[in-house]
Amino acid sequence: MSNAPSTNALAYPSDREALRAELRTLEQTPGVAKPDPILTVDRIERRFGGMTAVDVDHLQVQRGAITALIGPNGAGKTTFFNLLTGFDHPSNAASLVGSSEGKASWSFEGRQLGRTNATKVARAGMIRTFQLTKALNRMTVLENMLIGANDQPGENMFVGLVKPLWAKRERENVERAEDLLRKFKLHEKRDDMAGGLSGGQKKLLEMARALMTNPSMIMLDEPMAGVNPALTQSLLDHIQMLRDEGTTVLFVEHDMHMVRHISDWVVVMAQGKIIAEGLPEEVMTSSAVVDAYLGAHHDRDLGDDDVLTTGVIRAIATEAAEELAQEISEESR
Numbered sequence: 001m002s003n004a005p006s007t008n009a010l011a012y013p014s015d016r017e018a019l020r021a022e023l024r025t026l027e028q029t030p031g032v033a034k035p036d037p038i039l040t041v042d043r044i045e046r047r048f049g050g051m052t053a054v055d056v057d058h059l060q061v062q063r064g065a066i067t068a069l070i071g072p073n074g075a076g077k078t079t080f081f082n083l084l085t086g087f088d089h090p091s092n093a094a095s096l097v098g099s100s101e102g103k104a105s106w107s108f109e110g111r112q113l114g115r116t117n118a119t120k121v122a123r124a125g126m127i128r129t130f131q132l133t134k135a136l137n138r139m140t141v142l143e144n145m146l147i148g149a150n151d152q153p154g155e156n157m158f159v160g161l162v163k164p165l166w167a168k169r170e171r172e173n174v175e176r177a178e179d180l181l182r183k184f185k186l187h188e189k190r191d192d193m194a195g196g197l198s199g200g201q202k203k204l205l206e207m208a209r210a211l212m213t214n215p216s217m218i219m220l221d222e223p224m225a226g227v228n229p230a231l232t233q234s235l236l237d238h239i240q241m242l243r244d245e246g247t248t249v250l251f252v253e254h255d256m257h258m259v260r261h262i263s264d265w266v267v268v269m270a271q272g273k274i275i276a277e278g279l280p281e282e283v284m285t286s287s288a289v290v291d292a293y294l295g296a297h298h299d300r301d302l303g304d305d306d307v308l309t310t311g312v313i314r315a316i317a318t319e320a321a322e323e324l325a326q327e328i329s330e331e332s333r
Contacts, residue, residue, distance in 0.1 A: 019064060019065060020264055034063075041084070044104040046080075056274055066263050069251065069267050069269060071269035077252045078221055078252065085126065086116055086121045108216075111124055127215040128221065140190065173212070199227060204238065219250045220250075223239065268283060
């Protein structure tokens with residue numbers, strides 16, 4: 001399939017349903033080509049001693065869509081994020097000399113990022129958030145927002161001595177920060193210390209701060225982790241808002257209801273590899289995917305209320321205990 005942008009993809013986000021309809025025509029197989037990929041990854045590996053944490057042969061992320069990256073704990077999802085965004089380096093990284101055959105390669109917006117650090121990745125338009133929020137607690141909410149802005153001439157030691165050279169840009173940054181804080185319902189907290197925010201509010205702040213750079217794609221690592229249920233819907237709405245405004249979203253999440261509700265496409269990792277890709281409603285009933293989460297308990301829908309909760313864990317533990325008791329009983333006969 002050609003990687004040239006399609007008419008439907010270019011119409012996004014004004015016609016999101018057209019994009020979803022186009023995604024429905026794709027083969028639901030790992031590494032399938034997308035109509036208009038913003039990110040393309042090839043042969044990326046990360047090994048820690050004798051353990052392979054990431055071994056992704058090929059992946060494309062569709063521009064303008066919400067793509068969920070799911071998988072059991074230890075699947076390599078966060079390590080994969082770290083590699084793509086320059087916070088870690090692949091074990092098979094390409095060198096400056098020698099053949100690049102078999103070496104890791106990934107590109108964003110057509111630009112190769114294989115030997116690029118985290119700062120340059122962010123400047124290229126690919127921003128990520130973390131499982132644990134990185135708010136600077138002893139700075140105000142507004143100050144946290146302003147440090148996320150790029151292209152600030154006042155950061156230059158010599159330019160900073162002449163206020164007219166940076167004052168206009170500073171005003172623009174403050175206006176953008178306040179606009180984003182209003183969108184994320186944090187404007188009333190603008191002068192509060194970030195350390196006083198709740199966990200959910202810190203997640204919102206981190207997401208809002210990431211948008212100060214006007215990224216083409218935002219990568220969210222477990223945005224719902226540790227969030228009060230009262231703020232969950234607000235976070236969901238804001239992620240959808242990002243997509244509706246044309247930002248590509250790639251996120252890691254364990255909440256399968258959230259994945260099913262907002263995702264346009266789902267990628268599944270297990271043991272460092274991509275084992276499945278497809279539409280949310282199809283992927284979650286795939287036997288390979290369910291087995292990766294629940295083993296032999298593949299008769300369960302990953303969207304069920306009690307899947308991946310303590311209820312399922314207890315049910316599995318009870319069943320295992322019953323099987324063990326039966327084995328002991330048979331051996332004692």
